[in-house]
Amino acid sequence: MSSFLKIALRNLLKGPSTDPYPFGETFVPKGLRGKIKYNAKACIACGMCEHVCAGGAIQIKETADKSGLEFIVWHNTCAFCGLCEHYCPTKAIRLTEDFHTAHSQEDKYRYVERGFIKYVTCARCATPMVPIAPELMTLAYGQVNKDIEKLRHLCPKCRQKQSLR
Amino acid sequence: MSTFTIPVGPLHVALEEPMYFKVEVEGETVVSLDITAGHVHRGMELLAMNRNFYQNITLTERLCSLCSNSHPCTYCMALEKIAGIQVPERGEYLRVIADEIKRMGSNLFNAGILAHIIGFESLFMHAMEIREIVQDIKETIYGNRMNLAANCIGGVRYDLTTEKVKYITKQLECLKKSLDELYDIYTKNKFVRARTEGVGVLPKEAAIHYGVVGPVARGSGIDYDVRKKSPYAAYDRLKFDVPVEEGCDVRARVMVRLREIFEAIKIVEQCLKDLPHGPTCIDYLPEIPAGEAVAKSEAPRGELIYYLRTNGTDTPERLKWRVPTYMNWEALHVMMPGNKVSDIPLIINSIDPCISCTER
Ligand code: SF4
Ligand code: SF4
Numbered sequence: 242m243s244s245f246l247k248i249a250l251r252n253l254l255k256g257p258s259t260d261p262y263p264f265g266e267t268f269v270p271k272g273l274r275g276k277i278k279y280n281a282k283a284c285i286a287c288g289m290c291e292h293v294c295a296g297g298a299i300q301i302k303e304t305a306d307k308s309g310l311e312f313i314v315w316h317n318t319c320a321f322c323g324l325c326e327h328y329c330p331t332k333a334i335r336l337t338e339d340f341h342t343a344h345s346q347e348d349k350y351r352y353v354e355r356g357f358i359k360y361v362t363c364a365r366c367a368t369p370m371v372p373i374a375p376e377l378m379t380l381a382y383g384q385v386n387k388d389i390e391k392l393r394h395l396c397p398k399c400r401q402k403q404s405l406r
Numbered sequence: 407m408s409t410f411t412i413p414v415g416p417l418h419v420a421l422e423e424p425m426y427f428k429v430e431v432e433g434e435t436v437v438s439l440d441i442t443a444g445h446v447h448r449g450m451e452l453l454a455m456n457r458n459f460y461q462n463i464t465l466t467e468r469l470c471s472l473c474s475n476s477h478p479c480t481y482c483m484a485l486e487k488i489a490g491i492q493v494p495e496r497g498e499y500l501r502v503i504a505d506e507i508k509r510m511g512s513n514l515f516n517a518g519i520l521a522h523i524i525g526f527e528s529l530f531m532h533a534m535e536i537r538e539i540v541q542d543i544k545e546t547i548y549g550n551r552m553n554l555a556a557n558c559i560g561g562v563r564y565d566l567t568t569e570k571v572k573y574i575t576k577q578l579e580c581l582k583k584s585l586d587e588l589y590d591i592y593t594k595n596k597f598v599r600a601r602t603e604g605v606g607v608l609p610k611e612a613a614i615h616y617g618v619v620g621p622v623a624r625g626s627g628i629d630y631d632v633r634k635k636s637p638y639a640a641y642d643r644l645k646f647d648v649p650v651e652e653g654c655d656v657r658a659r660v661m662v663r664l665r666e667i668f669e670a671i672k673i674v675e676q677c678l679k680d681l682p683h684g685p686t687c688i689d690y691l692p693e694i695p696a697g698e699a700v701a702k703s704e705a706p707r708g709e710l711i712y713y714l715r716t717n718g719t720d721t722p723e724r725l726k727w728r729v730p731t732y733m734n735w736e737a738l739h740v741m742m743p744g745n746k747v748s749d750i751p752l753i754i755n756s757i758d759p760c761i762s763c764t765e766r
Contacts, residue, residue, distance in 0.1 A: 244595075245528070245532075245591050248591075249528055249532075270546040271546075292458065293458075293460035295460075295461035295463075295465050321550065322464040322467070322553070324463065324555070324558070
């Protein structure tokens, strides 16, 4: 028994080992898997994140006026697994260190992260298309020179034609 | 003396999960019991068949929170067998590290709950505080205190920098010191001994007969550990002992668990020292052909078996688990009779039942 008394006494002298949160600071390590942040500029709408999401928290849909794609992550079904971030080729979707997820019931369905990808038109044939993110260009070509940069403004069909020329 | 039947559960203060026991007692002594399961059934086998291979990594991780790394790891191993994927060596070591860190946390939790059940609350708090060291490792390295999300098809999705290796080493040093003390108390303290020695005895023959696994088997003198008998990941390249106790009682099982933590520390330290360079995961999206495979691993509670059948599509045709608690809780029929009513929660805790794995 004496050995435990020693520990108990030591712990008593040490004071509380819990954090005083929310009245004080708490330990948040870098890399904590918290709320999702989405960057529409880097997204290429490949749909991989939607595909791997077990909770079905991610939805990518064309807007009613067909002007682009709407992207939503419903925080309430997100399990913070980070699979979307892992499989996103351009890292357009990321988990932040923000773990504050308390919200009122009334905000339940508004508790989402949104993004909008506006279609651009092909420089040659004017078909609407998802803009090609610079992140994807670097991924595909490494160094992006002027010629390659031109390809960015073409739809897949015109791009193919251009490349075959 | 007259006999009574008393219900324990499905919700009971000392049972952390819903489980219903109909216990027949004579005076204060248990004569027999009836176990009724099925209170937290979530239909996860069907869910798994409705989700693609990627989504199931996350789903299997949510089967249960204490063995939450063993599940996706074993699931991925089954997939990798079917698709003939070779996990990069660094990935294999990183898998072992994640598994052993989870084992430390899980075993400490069980040992802590034991103290709580026998009414030694300050020891319970102390064990949980020591466990915080492990929880901090999980949070810092993996980004979550329970679900590590370490595994993906073909490897792991986290990496260790030199800085992180240093951090883990520092934490483990700290853990070792506290653990020595804790082990000392569990071995010597007369209250702990009085409540655990000779309680819930499962003789070796009965243990073999019931096919129990994990610390329950090893507490009854059976030297069986999947990590040794059919090594997976990097276990065949690591040196460690499998703690075995001959006591066959509650005490023997908690001793096995505590000693396993020391071994787990040894294993992680070796992994950190020998960590090979290179990728942690395959760098392509694999095709999963039709086929079937069985994969098994040593979860903190014992041997975990996954059966997976695929048909060439991107969803499993069948995914079936055999979790350690199945065999272990049947053995309660042997452990319980002859013990006092007040020991019921203690004996149940000693098999470290994972109801959420078993009923999913
Ligand atoms: S966020 Fe990433 S994975 Fe999701 S659609 Fe955009 S580019 Fe693809
Ligand atoms: S973290 Fe997991 S659950 Fe959340 S949106 Fe990404 S894939 Fe879905």
